[in-house]
Amino acid sequence: MEDHEGRGSSAEGLSAGRETVARRPVTLADVAREARVGESTVSRVLRSHGSFSERTRAQVEAAVARLGYVPNRIAGTLASTGSRLIGIVIPSLSNIVFPDLLRGATGALDAEGFQSVIAVTDYDEEREEALVASLLSWRPAGLIVTGLEHTPGTVRRLTASGVRVAELLDIDGPGLDIVVGYSNRSAGETSARYLVARGYRRIAYLGHDLTRDRRAGKRYAGFRAALAEAGLPLHAEERIAAPSSVEAGRNGLAALLGRAPDCDAVYFSNDDMALGGYFHCLAAGLTVPDRLALFGYNGLDVGRLMPQPLTTIRTPRVEAGATAARLLCNDAPATVVDLGFELITGATA
């Protein structure tokens, strides 16, 4: 049903609303003329850099206001050295983790007076290479990328550019410059040990496309390794050949239980998947955690608010974005920042 009048696109030329005269934009030279001072004086006043009299400042500001001058940062950047732009490359916008990262980064960035150009790879490393190349052509002060795995071409461009780089959300491996995140492998291990300690023995894994999401792959590896250490096999597993989603979690758990009905716990590749799994349990009348225990990853708000709070691992992704942004803006030395993670004991495992 759709009761909304006028669906579809209706074009109405609002020519009255738009300026047709192509005025030449106001430049710094115009301001200088108007204020009867030199261009460099205007520049100094505008950036409050160097010295000038109070009187001059007033004149310049009056002229700026009268003319409605808007500085041209393109020109400013070209003339000066650095660009006050940071490029951010993330794999997806559909998983709230990345908007969170972005939120941390943009927050810190504009506290420092920087702006961000963003690019989305869809978990495609070839695309990442193209996007990095494209971002680099804006001569950004720095680049924030996700993860430590990149094509050789990406690495070459990155190092050749001399631009500062921060790699985020993973510290399991060598980085190029600044690395900010936490150990996914260790998170996987922690999850397995927790389930084992709780007495679960027929533990299954439900995940999404691990070849594209490298960090999920590292958690999986850590999880399996810790199970093995405890002398347990992975009782069953299901991989959805798609990005993680609530839907994949719900349908995936149904499929998994179809093949291995006797699992007593499931480790999900993340909270979205786990939420879907929880919905399946509710719909199918499976008691959580007695009949089946559920364990997620990320510590999303929604997990905390389920009728039974989700047992999961909270990751400081907003902080990771903010930390990386701050380090880049201040041109900090190359470093690895391990933000750690936190096990959240809920009621589902």
Place this chain on the structure above:
Amino acid sequence: MEDHEGRGSSAEGLSAGRETVARRPVTLADVAREARVGESTVSRVLRSHGSFSERTRAQVEAAVARLGYVPNRIAGTLASTGSRLIGIVIPSLSNIVFPDLLRGATGALDAEGFQSVIAVTDYDEEREEALVASLLSWRPAGLIVTGLEHTPGTVRRLTASGVRVAELLDIDGPGLDIVVGYSNRSAGETSARYLVARGYRRIAYLGHDLTRDRRAGKRYAGFRAALAEAGLPLHAEERIAAPSSVEAGRNGLAALLGRAPDCDAVYFSNDDMALGGYFHCLAAGLTVPDRLALFGYNGLDVGRLMPQPLTTIRTPRVEAGATAARLLCNDAPATVVDLGFELITGATA
């Protein structure tokens, strides 16, 4: 609990990993010299614009490859007219609606060879003004902003700049240039009529901060108007003085029912709130929809996957982002595009 070794930040100077030599970046002039042609020739070849021999093209490309030349778009933009940059201003990254919008926009944008600079206002119109001013200084080809309500200062800057503007996610009011979205007011009306038609009579509203989220305010107004038309009062209402969230929905519903236990239906300001409300019902043992019906807004995936699918309205926000981006890139005439919305009849109302 935190079993991860090495929490906290550990700095390790990886000086070996970084280039210390401050090489001058390769410029177009270097390529010209290397290829033994003029600069303008290189420029033409690189943008495949104008004419040049096959032989020249090969020489230039070889030189580019040999030197690892990366064009400088800052310089390119300054020298030419247009900037192939689109500024995007959204109120939040916490509500998945805006990442969705962003996803639509960035997808279309890079199909057109444009890049996006984003800014987040946190639902603050003063901040929007500052961010618009800041984005404008990059001389973008266009700006995408959210909603139709802006401070006079924002409007002045926008119109004075001569830059194309697309206002998104709302069509209830006059726009400045391009407007792409749907009627929030009408969505509110549709929701009310649906609940009334289903026989609910003691209908309540649970919302978040409506003075900041103008679109939620318009839905609320439409909702109330349609109830009044049906001769019904709003049975009760609760407003959380915070952004919408699952938590606000869950706690808010508990509060609302505390004061008005006899409601038979609740209209939520959006799906996040409704999901929280649903969780409250599950936790409190309230049968949905018999004891209490729930109605949301946005049509998020998660709503479709709840044990009982959420009754809601689906909004084409990805399409809105994509449509706006496409119109801006192609410098389309001012227009209003009504994308409509769709009522999703779930099992909660």
Place this chain on the structure above:
DNA sequence: TTGAAAGCGCTAACAC
């Protein structure tokens, strides 16, 4: 088909 040269709007020396 190609090259020389004049900017684009600003910043940063460097004189005054």
Place this chain on the structure above:
DNA sequence: GTGTTAGCGCTTTCAA
């Protein structure tokens, strides 16, 4: 404290 000037790296006439 302030103005003059030479670029920043590219695009774009305009001749050749």
